[in-house]
């Protein structure tokens with residue numbers, strides 16, 4: 091929720107307010123207002139305002155020429171029009187490249203149809219109370235009226251909002267509510283705000299709503315209708331042992347201390363949140379990359395293997411089994427087994443062993459035994475079957491799964507271990523913009539572990555739009571795809587009920603994507619639930635679109651992304667953003683491992 095504090099002019103008061111996480115500050119250029127900045131307002135005052143706080147000039151029926159002159163002098167980012175300005179007046183300001191807020195004074199008789207002519211000409215509306223003055227009346231209106239507002243343009247709520255309105259504000263819901271504009275309700279005297287009260291208001295309004303756990307796993311291991319533990323009887327004891335222990339261990343102080351120490355000193359966390367200027371310019375917004383590519387081993391997978399190896403140790407397990415497709419999870423598992431001196435057996439389809447020679451060599455160098463799966467298509471699915479067979483035969487082993495898939499508790503356990511990603515994003519954005527919540531979090535989805543981690547702390551923050559990007563391979567209808575949510579159905583795979591791709595006989599189909607990490611015929615049950623409830627938007631990106639996006643990032647920012655992450659980047663091309671949106675893309679891994687593919691697929695490399 092964006093917060094604007096309006097009606098400022100006193101230099102020392104403004105200085106104090108600048109220490110608060112505000113989004114907008116407003117200056118009244120209407121001479122009949124008690125908050126009028128005055129004819130000789132010092133332009134140095136607006137210059138000292140940090141760039142991330144946007145400066146709004148408030149005008150009433152003023153000539154466009156004068157507005158634009160003052161906008162230049164005071165470096166205003168936004169013009170708020172509070173009089174009887176027409177859509178053409180708004181458009182004229184907008185055409186000059188400045189953002190426009192148009193204020194409307196509401197009462198029960200307000201005709202919302204009036205707004206239709208303004209949508210194109212305004213960036214935001216501001217709904218204030220109908221009064222004899224043009225604004226700043228300190229009067230509230232009945233917010234219920236806004237149920238009638240069905241327009242596209244997001245709005246600020248305004249009109250006499252004060253510290254006593256915190257609960258009402260938190261309870262008020264409207265899909266187009268963008269921010270709050272506060273003014274006379276926080277004044278010591280005209281144009282001088284009570285900084286302590288403003289700070290208290292900010293904290294209370296932004297305090298994380300008590301999680302309603304709408305998207306969390308329930309005690310039976312389900313996300314809505316998805317999840318559960320559909321496993322052979324022979325596996326029951328192993329899975330139950332893990333289910334009974336994982337939360338106790340993860341929540342223990344000792345685990346938290348050991349896990350944090352490893353994340354900080356071995357994995358290399360926190361990973362940076364990089365604002366990418368050239369990409370931001372390209373998409374006309376503010377793009378940040380969460381740099382999982384900078385972790386040890388070069389991808390987010392290590393957050394999970396470090397956590398699971400600790401859980402295995404605490405459970406007294408000495409033998410680790412894993413399956414791997416392209417070898418990345420195998421390498422991350424072999425890495426932590428080497429670190430902890432544990433036996434490591436990695437099952438891998440015989441065909442994948444042939445295709446992924448460097449990763450096979452890495453696993454061997456790290457001391458793991460790589461066992462070929464020679465049944466079926468000799469790919470990931472067959473490797474998983476072998477790993478499960480091994481687990482049944484060797485119950486003292488720990489089966490280390492690499493994504494938010496498999497029977498409960500794996501999806502929840504892996505999500506929690508990856509949630510460090512969104513925990514850090516929140517902390518880093520708070521420092522950077524004053525607000526922990528971005529407008530968008532975008533991540534690629536195969537099984538879905540990097541996306542689950544990037545989404546986790548935002549699941550109940552409905553103002554943050556979650557975007558999951560699947561690999562559509564050669565196209566969603568080409569038969570050569572991995573876009574499970576887009577073309578799949580409900581079914582059962584790897585011990586859980588979820589969405590998967592299957593043929594007419596119900597057989598799971600072989601997925602295809604240029605990116606090995608997205609080449610999976612199912613998706614974690616959390617993501618199936620996010621898709622079904624509409625909490626996350628699912629987009630799909632072809633091989634070619636991902637390759638193009640990888641080139642754009644490499645050549646505009648000097649970062650070569652993993653092919654998986656390139657899918658998340660390519661989704662930017664399918665979306666439209668506002669100038670002041672904050673967009674976080676989870677850059678799940680680095681591109682070194684994909685150089686062979688890039689060299690094969692991109693001309694002149």
Ligand SMILES: O=C(O)c1ccccc1N[C@@H]1O[C@H](COP(=O)(O)O)[C@@H](O)[C@H]1O
Pocket residue numbers: 096097116118120123124125148150172216218224225226227228229248249250251271272273274275
């Ligand atoms: O604040 C003023 O004096 C003012 C004068 C003329 C136009 C707009 C003005 N302020 C805006 O009015 C609303 C509501 O303020 P309040 O909370 O009721 O005091 C707000 O958008 C101010 O930006």
